[in-house]
Amino acid sequence: xxxxxxxxxxxxxxxxxxxxxxxxNPFLVGIGGRVIDETRNMFTVDTGxxxxxxxxxxxxxxxxIPPIDGKRYLPLKIKVDGxxxxxxxxxxxxxxxxxxxxx
Amino acid sequence: MRKKQKSxxxxxxxxxxxxxxxxxxxxxxxxxxxSNRYVNLARRLSMRYRVRMPGELKPMICKHCHxxxxxxxxxxxRLQGSHITTTCLxxxxxxxxxx
Numbered sequence: 241x242x243x244x245x246x247x248x249x250x251x252x253x254x255x256x257x258x259x260x261x262x263x264x265n266p267f268l269v270g271i272g273g274r275v276i277d278e279t280r281n282m283f284t285v286d287t288g289x290x291x292x293x294x295x296x297x298x299x300x301x302x303x304x305i306p307p308i309d310g311k312r313y314l315p316l317k318i319k320v321d322g323x324x325x326x327x328x329x330x331x332x333x334x335x336x337x338x339x340x341x342x343x
Numbered sequence: 344m345r346k347k348q349k350s351x352x353x354x355x356x357x358x359x360x361x362x363x364x365x366x367x368x369x370x371x372x373x374x375x376x377x378s379n380r381y382v383n384l385a386r387r388l389s390m391r392y393r394v395r396m397p398g399e400l401k402p403m404i405c406k407h408c409h410x411x412x413x414x415x416x417x418x419x420x421r422l423q424g425s426h427i428t429t430t431c432l433x434x435x436x437x438x439x440x441x442x
Binding site for chain 1: 349352355356358359362363366370374377380381384387388391392
């Protein structure tokens, strides 16, 4: 199953490129890099220089979906509210999708 | 009563397990502790959704300390009589399987 915008909240986020937008902590806004770890409440983002811990609640993320070879040329970007991802990574497959969080 | 699980959830869990093992293989050279973490996450996924670990990925996990195993680097493999013995160099324990 490929990563699509519809199933990104059920899919594996480790290894995707991300960028933090719209956080309640202004120091975290603009951090970009690769997601290297995920816990219930936090993402660990490798920015290239250091590893940053970003909390899921109160932040929004733009994930870059890698292009499917041959079909799409440009990598897709999707903005996800961090509150949608607020559970342990192994329990996130069957989370219910609430439409009011979608922007 | 046990909750019924959807088949697409099991399929998704299997895809995620394979993806996590790919990531563990790429991260092993630079950050070995990350690949241990990814393998642990994959193991938790397979237990949570009752998905069997794929046969080619099963010997890549230590059965005792659940760390990532690369033959020749973090494990030693010897033939002993009628079975193959793999020694994890992280915890020092042995896994045996017949051949």
